[in-house]
Amino acid sequence: MNHWLLKSEPDSFSIDDLAKAPGKTCAWDGVRNFQARNMLLDSIKKGDLAFFYHSSCAVPGIAGIVSIARGGYPDATAFDPKSHHYDPDSNKDSPRWYVVDVKLKVRFKRIITLDELRAQAQTKLRDFVLLRRGNRLSVMPVARKEWDFILTLE
DNA sequence: GCCAACGTTGGC
DNA sequence: GCCAACGTTGGC
Numbered sequence: 001m002n003h004w005l006l007k008s009e010p011d012s013f014s015i016d017d018l019a020k021a022p023g024k025t026c027a028w029d030g031v032r033n034f035q036a037r038n039m040l041l042d043s044i045k046k047g048d049l050a051f052f053y054h055s056s057c058a059v060p061g062i063a064g065i066v067s068i069a070r071g072g073y074p075d076a077t078a079f080d081p082k083s084h085h086y087d088p089d090s091n092k093d094s095p096r097w098y099v100v101d102v103k104l105k106v107r108f109k110r111i112i113t114l115d116e117l118r119a120q121a122q123t124k125l126r127d128f129v130l131l132r133r134g135n136r137l138s139v140m141p142v143a144r145k146e147w148d149f150i151l152t153l154e
Numbered sequence: 155g156c157c158a159a160c161g162t163t164g165g166c
Numbered sequence: 167g168c169c170a171a172c173g174t175t176g177g178c
Contacts, residue, residue, distance in 0.1 A: 009164090032162095033173075056164050114165080134171045136163050 002043070003142040004050035005130060006066070006102070015052050015063040015107055024104040025069050029077045030085040032097060036139035040098045041072040043141075050102065051142065051150070053130070054111065061113035062150065070101035112153050124149045 006028060008014070018026055031037055044050075048068040054060055074095035077085040090096035114130075121131045129140040142150075 007164090035173090060165070136172060138163085 002045070002048045003144060003147040004039070004044055004048060004068075005053050005062070005140050005142050006050045007053045007055045007138040009056045010054045010063075011057065014054065015104070018052070018066070018102070018104045019107060021104075025101055027075075027099040028102050029075050029099045031075070031099070031138055032085065032087065033136075033138060036137055037096075037098055039139045039141070040100050044068055044071065044100050044139075046071050049105070049147075051147075052102075052104075055138075059111050059113055061111040061115075061117070062108065063111055064104065064108045065106040066102040067105045068100050069103040072098040072100055075099045108154055110154075112150060116153055117150070120149070 013026075018024060028040070031040060046068050050066050050068065051062045052064045052066050054063050074092070075085070075090075075097040076099075077083040078087040078090035078095065078097045079092060080086055085097075087096060117125060117128065118131055121128070125131055125146055127143065128146050129135060129137065129142075
């Protein structure tokens, strides 16, 4: 089992939105970056765990934990001309973009803030992808030791 | 294959 | 809203 971090802008889709979804499960759609897509398609498996990260908001940070309920399958929003995530270069015969289904597992009582994570950038989280300069990936791997350490911050 | 232009991300 | 950093596109 592997560990991941998934970014979402809470103004668009927050951990509370996931909590309200049927079965607390949603497709993680709208990823439009090839590196992130490749992880959704090839690397992230049913049963893996991921941090739900809130980005581009007042208090960026980790809001909770989701489990992967279904592995990679085509992102239907790419086929929908009315969707903000529509991509005319993707079609059902040859999908360009993929989603996984996520199910809410733990909603933290408070956000583990980016500031708190960054405070460990020289020690426990030296190699954490999220803290790398200029990082913009919306899907990224989390090492087991990083995962375990971050859980101690909650 | 190079690289300038452009668009997006995301913290501040 | 700003802007640094980065990804993607497209002309050559």
